[in-house]
Amino acid sequence: MTITALSDVDPCxxxxxxxxxVLESAHTVTILCHVQPDADTIGSGLALGLxxxxxxxxxxxxxxxxxxxxxxxxxxxxxxxxxxPADVRESVDxxxxxxxxxxxxxxxxxSRLAGAHRTIVLDHHRSNSEFGTINVxxxxxxxxxxxxxxxxxxxxxxxDRDIAHCLYAGLVTDTGSFRWGGPLPHVLAARLLATGIxxxxxxxxxxxxxPFGWLPMLASVLGSAVLVPEAADGRGLVYAVIRRSDIxxxxxxxxxxxxxxxxxxxxxxxxxxxxESVSGSWSISLRAKxxxxxxxxxxxxxxxxxxxxxxxxxxxxxxxxxxxxxxxxGGIRGIERI
Numbered sequence: 001m002t003i004t005a006l007s008d009v010d011p012c013x014x015x016x017x018x019x020x021x022v023l024e025s026a027h028t029v030t031i032l033c034h035v036q037p038d039a040d041t042i043g044s045g046l047a048l049g050l051x052x053x054x055x056x057x058x059x060x061x062x063x064x065x066x067x068x069x070x071x072x073x074x075x076x077x078x079x080x081x082x083x084x085p086a087d088v089r090e091s092v093d094x095x096x097x098x099x100x101x102x103x104x105x106x107x108x109x110x111s112r113l114a115g116a117h118r119t120i121v122l123d124h125h126r127s128n129s130e131f132g133t134i135n136v137x138x139x140x141x142x143x144x145x146x147x148x149x150x151x152x153x154x155x156x157x158x159x160d161r162d163i164a165h166c167l168y169a170g171l172v173t174d175t176g177s178f179r180w181g182g183p184l185p186h187v188l189a190a191r192l193l194a195t196g197i198x199x200x201x202x203x204x205x206x207x208x209x210x211p212f213g214w215l216p217m218l219a220s221v222l223g224s225a226v227l228v229p230e231a232a233d234g235r236g237l238v239y240a241v242i243r244r245s246d247i248x249x250x251x252x253x254x255x256x257x258x259x260x261x262x263x264x265x266x267x268x269x270x271x272x273x274x275x276e277s278v279s280g281s282w283s284i285s286l287r288a289k290x291x292x293x294x295x296x297x298x299x300x301x302x303x304x305x306x307x308x309x310x311x312x313x314x315x316x317x318x319x320x321x322x323x324x325x326x327x328x329x330g331g332i333r334g335i336e337r338i
Contacts, residue, residue: 016154022118026057026093033063033098034105037071039206040170041099044144046078047166051157052109059321064107072206072253077162091115099144100104101125101304120146127304128297145170158255162196172203190288214254214256217246221258227267232329233290237267238262241318242275263287272325274318282321286310
């Protein structure tokens with residue numbers, strides 16, 4: 001099913017044309033997603049992978065860690081293209097990264113950049129370091145899958161049900177079930193749903209399905225949440241800490257979902273969740289309601305992301321992380337200054 005374009009003019013059209021030209025001449029393509037993959041990076045990678053496979057290209061899609069794809073994404077069309085990190089080709093005609101803000105977000109697979117004749121970066125993170133031969137970065141895009149959909153329009157790709165499933169997954173998760181992102185995500189969603197995908201089922205599996213063990217973990221973590229009302233120039237910070245002892249056998253989906261519960265605190269503009277890894281380092285997720293650009297906060301602490309959703313990592317203690325975050329928030333006055 002061919003779907004009409006979102007608009008007649010796309011500011012990325014010239015770069016999309018370059019990307020199409022490079023991909024059309026490629027015999028081998030590797031598509032890399034970021035570590036701890038979410039539905040946007042996997043959906044983008046598999047949608048593009050399916051299109052290339054149908055064109056006769058030898059294509060691999062991969063991410064470096066964890067060792068397995070999150071269970072909530074295992075029914076995505078195109079999962080047969082996923083390749084173990086050790087089996088990813090050392091040299092390739094074209095390497096494409098999707099939803100990857102920097103080389104560091106590739107983990108051990110960053111080494112594959114050197115073996116690519118051309119590299120293409122497709123992303124919507126404001127903080128993207130533009131490390132490719134061709135960089136298509138649009139921070140106004142609601143998701144990287146939305147950017148990919150626009151690329152398919154320029155390339156003349158017909159978006160069928162399988163491709164739409166992958167694109168919708170990234171769109172619904174990166175917009176918080178369409179709670180932010182403006183009107184265009186709704187327009188794109190309508191196009192994708194018109195292919196016959198079950199949007200309700202896709203969203204439910206990605207966002208609203210958890211094992212029973214998630215509930216006691218939430219009770220423990222949320223019960224110890226802390227509100228710092230004076231942080232962020234009085235706009236407020238709420239944070240929670242997830243230690244290894246809280247996680248047990250829970251999936252990454254359950255751990256990542258906590259921040260979207262913490263962010264509902266009415267007294268805080270910014271929410272943070274500190275997640276302890278097996279190695280003892282920490283991954284910090286940041287969310288904001290509207291007044292603060294948390295990507296700028298995350299960048300100041302070594303990370304990056306989007307205006308209202310960002311993150312970074314740290315090897316210091318949880319107390320030191322909170323102190324550094326409060327200090328960074330004090331230096332960020334709001335979106336208008338970014």
